[in-house]
Amino acid sequence: MDIKRLIIVAVGGQGNLLASKVLGEAACRLDVPVRMSEIHGMAQRGGVVESAMVFGDAVSTIISDGEADILLSFEPLEALRAIKKCNSRTVVITNISALPPFTASIGKGKYPDIDTIVQQLKSKVGQLIPLDAKALAKAAGNELSVNMVLLGALIETDILPVTPVSVEDAIRETTKKAFLDTNLKAFEAGRGAVREQIA
Amino acid sequence: MHKLLVDQPGEKKFLLGNEAIARGAIEAGVAFASTYPGTPSSEISLNFFQIARESDLYFEYSTNEKVALEVSAAAANSGLRSMCIMKHVGVNVAADALMTLAYVGIRGGLVILTADDPYMFSSQNEQDTRYYGKLSGLPILEPSSAQEAKDMVGYAFELSEALQEPVIFRTTTRLNHSTAPIIFGPVKLPETSGNFFKDPFNYVTVPAVSRNLHVKLLKHIEEAEQMACESAYNFITGEGRWGIICNGVSYNYVTDAVKDLNIIDKSRILRIGFSHPMPGQLIKSFLSKCEKALIVEEGEPYMEEAVKALAQEANLTLSIRGKDPALFSRLFEFDPAMVRKCIAAYFGVPYEAEMPADVSDIPDLPQRPPNLCAGCSHRATFYAVNKAAEGMETIRPTDIGCYTLGFLPPLSNGDFLICMGSSVGTSCGFSKATGKKVIGFIGDSTFFHSGIPGLINAVFHRHDLTLVILDNQTTAMTGHQPHPGVDMEGLNYPGYQQVSIESVVRGIGVEHVSVIKPYNVKKSIVAVKEAISHDGVSVIIARQNCTLFDKSFKRSVGRPFYVSDRCKNHRLCINELGCPAFYVENDRVRINSTLCTGCGVCAQICPEHAILPFKQK
Numbered sequence: 063m064d065i066k067r068l069i070i071v072a073v074g075g076q077g078n079l080l081a082s083k084v085l086g087e088a089a090c091r092l093d094v095p096v097r098m099s100e101i102h103g104m105a106q107r108g109g110v111v112e113s114a115m116v117f118g119d120a121v122s123t124i125i126s127d128g129e130a131d132i133l134l135s136f137e138p139l140e141a142l143r144a145i146k147k148c149n150s151r152t153v154v155i156t157n158i159s160a161l162p163p164f165t166a167s168i169g170k171g172k173y174p175d176i177d178t179i180v181q182q183l184k185s186k187v188g189q190l191i192p193l194d195a196k197a198l199a200k201a202a203g204n205e206l207s208v209n210m211v212l213l214g215a216l217i218e219t220d221i222l223p224v225t226p227v228s229v230e231d232a233i234r235e236t237t238k239k240a241f242l243d244t245n246l247k248a249f250e251a252g253r254g255a256v257r258e259q260i261a
Numbered sequence: 262m263h264k265l266l267v268d269q270p271g272e273k274k275f276l277l278g279n280e281a282i283a284r285g286a287i288e289a290g291v292a293f294a295s296t297y298p299g300t301p302s303s304e305i306s307l308n309f310f311q312i313a314r315e316s317d318l319y320f321e322y323s324t325n326e327k328v329a330l331e332v333s334a335a336a337a338n339s340g341l342r343s344m345c346i347m348k349h350v351g352v353n354v355a356a357d358a359l360m361t362l363a364y365v366g367i368r369g370g371l372v373i374l375t376a377d378d379p380y381m382f383s384s385q386n387e388q389d390t391r392y393y394g395k396l397s398g399l400p401i402l403e404p405s406s407a408q409e410a411k412d413m414v415g416y417a418f419e420l421s422e423a424l425q426e427p428v429i430f431r432t433t434t435r436l437n438h439s440t441a442p443i444i445f446g447p448v449k450l451p452e453t454s455g456n457f458f459k460d461p462f463n464y465v466t467v468p469a470v471s472r473n474l475h476v477k478l479l480k481h482i483e484e485a486e487q488m489a490c491e492s493a494y495n496f497i498t499g500e501g502r503w504g505i506i507c508n509g510v511s512y513n514y515v516t517d518a519v520k521d522l523n524i525i526d527k528s529r530i531l532r533i534g535f536s537h538p539m540p541g542q543l544i545k546s547f548l549s550k551c552e553k554a555l556i557v558e559e560g561e562p563y564m565e566e567a568v569k570a571l572a573q574e575a576n577l578t579l580s581i582r583g584k585d586p587a588l589f590s591r592l593f594e595f596d597p598a599m600v601r602k603c604i605a606a607y608f609g610v611p612y613e614a615e616m617p618a619d620v621s622d623i624p625d626l627p628q629r630p631p632n633l634c635a636g637c638s639h640r641a642t643f644y645a646v647n648k649a650a651e652g653m654e655t656i657r658p659t660d661i662g663c664y665t666l667g668f669l670p671p672l673s674n675g676d677f678l679i680c681m682g683s684s685v686g687t688s689c690g691f692s693k694a695t696g697k698k699v700i701g702f703i704g705d706s707t708f709f710h711s712g713i714p715g716l717i718n719a720v721f722h723r724h725d726l727t728l729v730i731l732d733n734q735t736t737a738m739t740g741h742q743p744h745p746g747v748d749m750e751g752l753n754y755p756g757y758q759q760v761s762i763e764s765v766v767r768g769i770g771v772e773h774v775s776v777i778k779p780y781n782v783k784k785s786i787v788a789v790k791e792a793i794s795h796d797g798v799s800v801i802i803a804r805q806n807c808t809l810f811d812k813s814f815k816r817s818v819g820r821p822f823y824v825s826d827r828c829k830n831h832r833l834c835i836n837e838l839g840c841p842a843f844y845v846e847n848d849r850v851r852i853n854s855t856l857c858t859g860c861g862v863c864a865q866i867c868p869e870h871a872i873l874p875f876k877q878k
């Protein structure tokens with residue numbers, strides 16, 4: 063089976079670990095070989111959290127610089143920071159709702175303008191799919207389901223060997239019952255947003 | 262039922278490496294387990310802690326790794342299959358017990374799991390635990406994948422019982438924290454009632470006894486080497502003349518690399534999964550079929566040294582390389598492209614690396630270092646100390662926990678750190694050596710782990726220092742494990758007795774002890790001032806629950822705050838506290854109300870009283 067390499071970056075607490083778990087479960091259901099690697103611990107206290115997922119016939123669990131097929135970023139600045147994982151063919155999906163790091167608020171560094179980030183990303187990778195995941199999550203009923211919106215967007219690109227149905231099933235199994243409805247709605251919203259952009 | 266207890270052989274679950282290891286122990290009939298939590302090993306014990314509530318497994322969070330190993334060593338010598346879990350640096354703490362336990366040996370299997378951390382994702386060093394195998398004489402097993410780790414735990418218990426020695430099970434972060442589909446095997450019911458047969462001339466390690474025991478240990482090492490040569494975990498793939506010897510996760514990168522480089526038929530790979538003692542005969546015969554050999558191992562040249570010595574013994578003159586300025590480094594972790602590149606370079610295979618996106622025109626991006634949570638009480642304590650010690654020249658040793666992050670600006674509390682408990686011992690030394698005021702910081706769990714002997718030392722020698730014990734009622738950093746100072750009844754865990762930090766400190770004889778509530782800023786500053794003006798040892802116990810832990814119980818502190826238009830934009834709040842709930846929008850300070858926990862600390866320091874709580878909903 064073709065190897066597909068996905069990097070997910072987010073800020074600690076954005077729910078990316080749940081997103082990658084859902085994706086892994088979905089692949090498991092389809093008997094697609096999958097391995098994932100994540101860093102837990104200190105970084106989770108508001109730092110950058112990165113997951114690497116490798117689908118298909120490879121045994122490594124991490125992804126070297128320049129070798130990601132897809133980069134899914136929960137935050138625009140972090141997409142730019144993770145750009146070294148990409149090459150000129152990589153598809154990048156990024157949330158454009160910013161979470162400025164604390165350092166920027168105390169004047170250590172300046173948060174770049176979103177448009178500049180988008181332009182820079184665009185010029186370096188194969189395809190860029192920007193979306194306001196926070197707004198879409200809010201519209202779906204819960205601001206915190208940014209992770210599900212982005213998961214929807216990712217699936218809609220149809221690059222990974224997992225199906226929308228398997229992901230929905232995994233969402234049903236993995237996420238809290240109370241949030242199930244909004245999660246599924248958010249997932250659908252993410253798919254819709256990408257459908258519009260690709261069309 | 263806990264997901265790792267399900268007895269359905271053949272079942273496939275998407276599990277974290279650490280969960281797979283815990284499952285492996287359950288399948289092997291583990292009866293007894295002890296640990297001191299440490300990333301990247303923590304999830305193994307977290308699962309045991311939960312499993313122990315609904316099965317016969319005995320599990321404890323011991324006060325430190327040495328105690329944990331002693332507890333498990335006794336259980337194993339009472340015939341119970343036991344497991345002791347720690348991170349790599351924890352092995353240093355346990356080493357005193359480990360070295361002589363190797364002499365004494367065990368009856369029931371004992372697996373000592375260590376988690377090394379190449380690249381130091383969450384550790385203070387990247388020491389290579391394999392050298393503890395050499396130092397102690399104990400066997401070492403090293404899996405390459407989560408599935409293999411699960412299966413290997415069962416083998417580790419068998420090996421331990423066959424040799425009557427503890428087995429070191431070495432993992433690394435990339436295995437502990439990788440997730441993959443895991444196929445379950447059958448569960449073995451544990452034997453849970455132990456029995457100790459007295460035999461002082463084999464168990465009490467006075468010199469006369471130990472002289473015999475060392476002889477026995479050497480025999481065991483010899484037997485172990487034979488077993489390593491025959492072990493299915495030391496296997497060879499391929500029949501080419503290009504030899505590659507690798508271990509752990511490096512094996513995965515090698516496997517992918519020979520495929521990517523299209524050299525499967527040219528290569529011959531020896532995967533070492535049983536790495537102490539190194540399988541001498543096996544390696545010699547492997548080398549004799551190779552034209553040249555490359556050793557691929559993260560960390561130190563542990564295998565390389567052994568392989569080179571073995572080649573010399575066998576009169577083989579082939580080129581053997583590993584750690585080399587042009588090939589692999591002893592630093593940090595490996596990755597697939599790096600391994601591919603080194604294999605191509607060493608064997609002369611044409612290879613074009615993937616070009617990563619050019620980052621030369623990307624401006625310096627603002628960093629996003631980890632930060633204490635919004636509302637973390639440590640921030641309030643550090644602020645109080647900064648205010649109380651304003652204008653004074655102080656040295657502030659710190660310790661290991663979330664509060665280590667307090668060394669970053671704007672709090673800037675933390676001048677020195679080497680290991681668990683070092684805040685106290687180094688405070689003693691700094692105060693004597695420099696004559697300056699010393700203020701040390703240590704967490705509650707770390708205090709129990711290894712802070713107490715240092716404090717006794719300080720009292721005995723009448724050192725002049727202030728120790729701030731940050732008591733947030735949990736071991737927060739590693740995922741909120743309990744420790745002896747925790748009110749377990751309150752968390753719904755009956756059967757424990759809480760140890761009061763205050764009584765311990767007073768019992769040691771500290772003259773000046775105060776307890777503060779860090780969310781009460783004014784009082785805290787006054788108390789810290791008093792403590793640091795005391796001549797001699799003073800202790801401040803800063804007691805406030807970890808806000809993240811409270812959140813997980815929905816025990817929130819209060820209503821979130823907002824910045825009203827009384828704000829004159831001095832930004833003391835942002836510049837002196839650095840709480841991540843603050844942000845700046847259109848040049849005005851704002852508070853993110855989903856992050857704000859309502860601790861109210863910023864409201865107390867704002868000179869304009871501009872920060873106000875939201876009205877009750």
Ligand code: SF4
Pocket residue numbers: 107632633634636637638639663664733737738807808809810
């Ligand atoms: S987990 Fe608890 S102790 Fe650690 S930074 Fe967060 S609030 Fe503070």
